[in-house]
Structures are given as C-alpha cells and as structure tokens.
Amino acid sequence: MVQGIGRVISSLSSMKIIFQDKDFIIVDKPVGIPVHAGIGTENPSASSRKASWAEKTLVDFLVEKFPEIKSVGDSPELRPGIVHRLDRETSGVLVVARNQEAFNYLKDLFKKREVEKKYLVLVHGRLKNKEGKIEGEMGRSKRDFRKQSFVRGKIKVRKGRYSLTYYRVLKEWNDYSLLEVFPKTGRMHQIRVHLHSLGYPVVGDPKYTFKKYKKQSYPRMFLHAREISFRDQKGKRRKFISPLSQEMKDFLGRIDDRKE
Template sequence: MVSVIYEDENFIGLSKPAGVLVHKTAKNEQEETVADWLVNRYPEVKSVGDAPGVRPGLVHRLDKETSGVLVVARNQNSFKYLKGLFQEHKIIKKYVALVHGKLEGNGVINVPIGLKPGTVKRSVRAKNMKMVKEAVTEYRVLKNFEKSGEFFTLVELIPKTGRTHQLRVHLASIYHPVVGDILYGPKNNSLGMKRQFLHANSLEFVNQEGARLRLEAGLPRELEETLSAL
C-alpha cells in the first residue's frame, strides 16, 4: 500500500500509490487510508497534529488518484515546524504530469482558483465562485510525444501555492488537462490510463538542524509503462 522512503526521529517520508486516500472523509469512512497505515506502523503519531484523530502527523496531502511523496511529522514540535515551512512556502514540491496536447517551453500559470457553486470542482472561470484564492504554478516541458496523430506532453510542475486540485485545474485552464483526470479532462483517453498521470516525485526542505532533506519517489510502474508505449 504505502512504502517508507525516509525516516529519522522527526520525520517520515512516504511514497503513496494512486487510489489511496491520505485520510478519511465523510464520504469514504470505510476505506483504508494512509492515516490508518501510519497509526499502525508508527503509533506515536496518534497524538501529533492539529486534528490527530483524522490526520495524524499529516501537514499536507495528495489527491486520491495522485501518487508520490508525502512527509509526516513524528512529534508535535516537528509538526509545527513543517506547518510553518508550508505556510511560508519554504518547501519545494515537484510533480511530473502527462497532459493532453502539445505544450512547449516553460511558463507560469498565475490564476486564482475558486470552488464552483454546487459542486466539488474547482475552477478559474466559473461565475459566483466561492473561496477564491491566489494560485501559482510553474511548469517546464520535459518531452513531447505523438501517437496516432494525437499529441501528449510530459511536464514538470512546481506549485508555489497549495490549493485543492491546483495543478489539475491550472493545466485544464490552459487546455492541457492531465491524462486520466476524468474530473477536469476527457472521460476517456486513448492511452488506456485508469488513473490520472500526476505524480509527486520530490519534496525538499531544510530541517531543524539546518540540513537540507530531499525526498524522492520514482514513477510507479504503470506510469513508466505508459511512457514506454508512446
């Protein structure tokens, strides 16, 4: 389910697979989550965090269908430290995504995101959006592909803010939705992707002792196989 990629007395680095919730929600109370796994493997996190009963040791999260790196605090002091780094935008997160269409060069998407009325979807254009917040995403094109006349682009993404669904919404807003993202993109894709091609491949920060930590998770097999087929 989840694999450990780093641990010390203060932090745990995890690699989360797609299809697993980080913590329970009102709609998914019966599903096994990363939080459940954490409490079983590291019982000390039961009392760590702002809401340890729901999010033990968890300062951030990944969408259910996004795979990749998560960092967890093992004690309350480390939790407060990590939370401060996230709030001050001092944690560098990098993602890789495969998107529809031919995207070229590097760029910045600086467009506020809000909640579309009556739905769980976020948007940059909907009328009467709620909870509108600043959102900034940097992107860098890694490689373009063409298969049977259809174009795809592999991109590196660096979110400068941490809004819900930010990367997915921003990419869809420039008409290059993530392959396999059925909420913001096409319901079907010619590559046969059963999940969205969005992976948090690294997370970097300076710990309390001043040492720089870089946590990395390689692409899951199903994403590697998709790229190999292009």
C-alpha cells in the same frame, strides 16, 4: 492514441517508507489510496460517511506503524501527523510529522512557501509555451462542490485563494506532453485545475478534462509527486525522490514505441 487496460488498483501493502527519523516520515504513496477518510466530500450523508470511514487510508497505515502520531497535528482525530496532502489518484512523496514540534515547524515551512515540490505530469496536447507560470484565484466551485474553480491572471485575489504554478516541458509527442511542474502554493487540485485552464488536462483525470477525452481508458491519472525538499529543524537541506511507478513507465514506453 494510446490507451491503458483497466485502472490501477493499489493496497496499503504497496505503501513504502522512503525515510524516517525522530521528527518526520517520508512516505511514497501509491495511486488510489486516500490520505485520510472523508477527502473529497462535503456534508456527506450518513451512509457515505460510513463507507468513507470503512475505506483504508494512508493514515491507517501510518498509525499502525507509528502509533505516536495519534495525537499530532491540528486535527489528529482525522489526519494525525498530516502536514500536506496528495489527491487519491496522485502518487508520490509525502512528508508526515512524528511529533507536534515537527508538525508546527513543517506547517510553517509550507505556509512560508519554503518547501520545494516537483511533480511529473503527462498532459493531453502540445503546449504552445514550453515553460511558464499559471497564477490566479482558486476556490470551491459554486456549480459542483467536489470541484475547484479558477480565474486565471493577475487579478485582485481574495485572501487565501491565490495560486501559483510553474512548469516546463520535458518531452513531447504528437498528442501528449510530459511536464515538470513546480507548485508554489498548495490549493486543492491546483495542478490539475491550472493545466486544464490552459487547455492541457492531465491524462487520466476524470474530473478536470474535456468531453473528447472522457471515453478514453487510461490505467491511472498521470500526476506524480516526484520530489520534495526542505530544511529540517537543524538547518540541514533534505531532498527525497519517489521513482515513477511501473505502470507510468510502461505507458510512456508505449507512447515512445508508436510511429509518430
């Protein structure tokens, strides 16, 4: 078993702009930075709201660099320009709209599932099936509002709750597998919940895991939004890639160096 030394701590200074034009921005989000204030809370107390709003977010970084996005989106006071999200502990590529027309266009692409997303994920264990799909109904857990529940299989799914993820194994070790994952819907915590439902939780995930992994220390959650592609408003195919962070490369290198 390979363990990390402490958790990775990122700051807004580690944020990178991969691409920008008059319509959208492609951001490389580091691990540990929330996209906007209030993510992961529901009916928070006054004190927790104050703490949440005091924390620096991706939106803070964007508004400072691109003040024109302040009025863009369906809730610009909370998430200006934000078309989709990544979890706080997920790193990688994110598209942000610079004007309302681009926001509406990109939002529609996501709704129609015409945006292709590719993730690199390290999980515990070796998958029985080296490629496959996971589908079923997702929704807020009744036991814990901070988590998502999932019923796997071809069932009659309630409107707005269907979830679908494809995956394939890229590399295996004795107790880890590196996957390439393609989510076709965008439910909260979808990849994490889906892989946990198969019995292969994401390495470093503190929320969707098993008791035997909770005492192990890892530098971060190993979920990385590697690639996003879509057709822009002019019909041109666009593809953007976020390289693996150094801490992820180092951890994978330590696994490779072990004697299996």
